[in-house]
Amino acid sequence: MSRIAYVNGRYLPHKNASVHIEDRGYQFGDGVYEVVLVLNKNLIDFEGHYTRLKRSLSEISLDFPISETVIKQIFKRLVRSNHITNGLIYLQVTRGVADRAHQFPTNVPPALVVTAKPTLITKTVAGKKAITTADQRWDRRDIKTIQLLPNCIAKQEAVKHDAFEAIMVMQDGTITEGASSNLWMVDKDNQLVTRQASNAILNGITKLSLTNIASIRQYKIVERPFTVEEAREAKELFVTSATAIVTPIIQLNDDLIADGNVGPVALALRSAYLENTR
Numbered sequence: 001m002s003r004i005a006y007v008n009g010r011y012l013p014h015k016n017a018s019v020h021i022e023d024r025g026y027q028f029g030d031g032v033y034e035v036v037l038v039l040n041k042n043l044i045d046f047e048g049h050y051t052r053l054k055r056s057l058s059e060i061s062l063d064f065p066i067s068e069t070v071i072k073q074i075f076k077r078l079v080r081s082n083h084i085t086n087g088l089i090y091l092q093v094t095r096g097v098a099d100r101a102h103q104f105p106t107n108v109p110p111a112l113v114v115t116a117k118p119t120l121i122t123k124t125v126a127g128k129k130a131i132t133t134a135d136q137r138w139d140r141r142d143i144k145t146i147q148l149l150p151n152c153i154a155k156q157e158a159v160k161h162d163a164f165e166a167i168m169v170m171q172d173g174t175i176t177e178g179a180s181s182n183l184w185m186v187d188k189d190n191q192l193v194t195r196q197a198s199n200a201i202l203n204g205i206t207k208l209s210l211t212n213i214a215s216i217r218q219y220k221i222v223e224r225p226f227t228v229e230e231a232r233e234a235k236e237l238f239v240t241s242a243t244a245i246v247t248p249i250i251q252l253n254d255d256l257i258a259d260g261n262v263g264p265v266a267l268a269l270r271s272a273y274l275e276n277t278r
């Protein structure tokens with residue numbers, strides 16, 4: 001069965017889908033994206049992702065007047081045509097095709113690409129290793145831009161150390177987030193600690209959603225920066241993203257977190273998130 005992708009108004013076989021070499025996404029990383037989880041054929045946290053997409057577009061002054069309804073229709077059609085039950089949808093908007101010049105072109109239509117793929121989603125998940133690395137990104141990490149080279153370098157560093165995620169650390173010693181996820185810890189008082197929304201991190205839609213789910217379940221949530229030292233001493237660590245959902249981290253660099261086993265809070269929150277999306 002061949003995969004189908006959406007490119008600028010057309011549904012095409014994935015292997016033939018392409019954009020022009022002078023697309024500004026390719027030339028300058030001039031674009032933004034979203035990744036949306038599909039569970040049981042349903043789009044998870046769609047409104048949150050659409051809201052963040054609009055914000056990212058506005059922050060880079062990319063005028064893209066496509067409605068929530070149209071995007072949802074495209075997503076649903078790709079879920080159907082790619083026979084996806086559980087999986088991921090990737091959407092990317094770039095500033096379109098223009099002669100290569102740094103300044104924004106005028107009267108150029110933006111380019112929209114959407115792809116979809118099936119993935120395996122399990123109720124429980126094994127604990128993973130993470131490493132720490134310097135956060136080398138720009139000051140607008142709140143924008144979900146396709147310029148991901150520092151994130152790619154960080155992730156490659158993780159792979160080199162047989163780790164699942166790279167936890168990025170600012171010069172002041174505080175953790176920002178993972179290369180492709182937000183980090184949470186359970187502290188000694190059983191509080192859930194995660195960094196507050198600001199320009200320093202990408203405010204995850206999974207994080208937002210889990211914050212609601214956790215507070216309904218009476219967890220105490222504290223939003224503040226925390227250090228590598230605090231993370232090492234945590235009762236539990238876990239990361240969240242549309243892709244990772246809730247994934248426990250049981251080792252940070254050479255140190256086991258607590259006794260090195262998956263903790264009850266991470267597992268309970270993963271189940272609660274999956275349950276909530278039924």
Ligand SMILES: Cc1ncc(COP(=O)(O)O)c(C=O)c1O
Binds near residue numbers: 179202207241
């Ligand atoms: C740097 C970064 N932080 C956080 C996240 C989590 O965001 P979300 O929960 O919206 O997937 C991602 C997801 O790709 C990311 O790339």
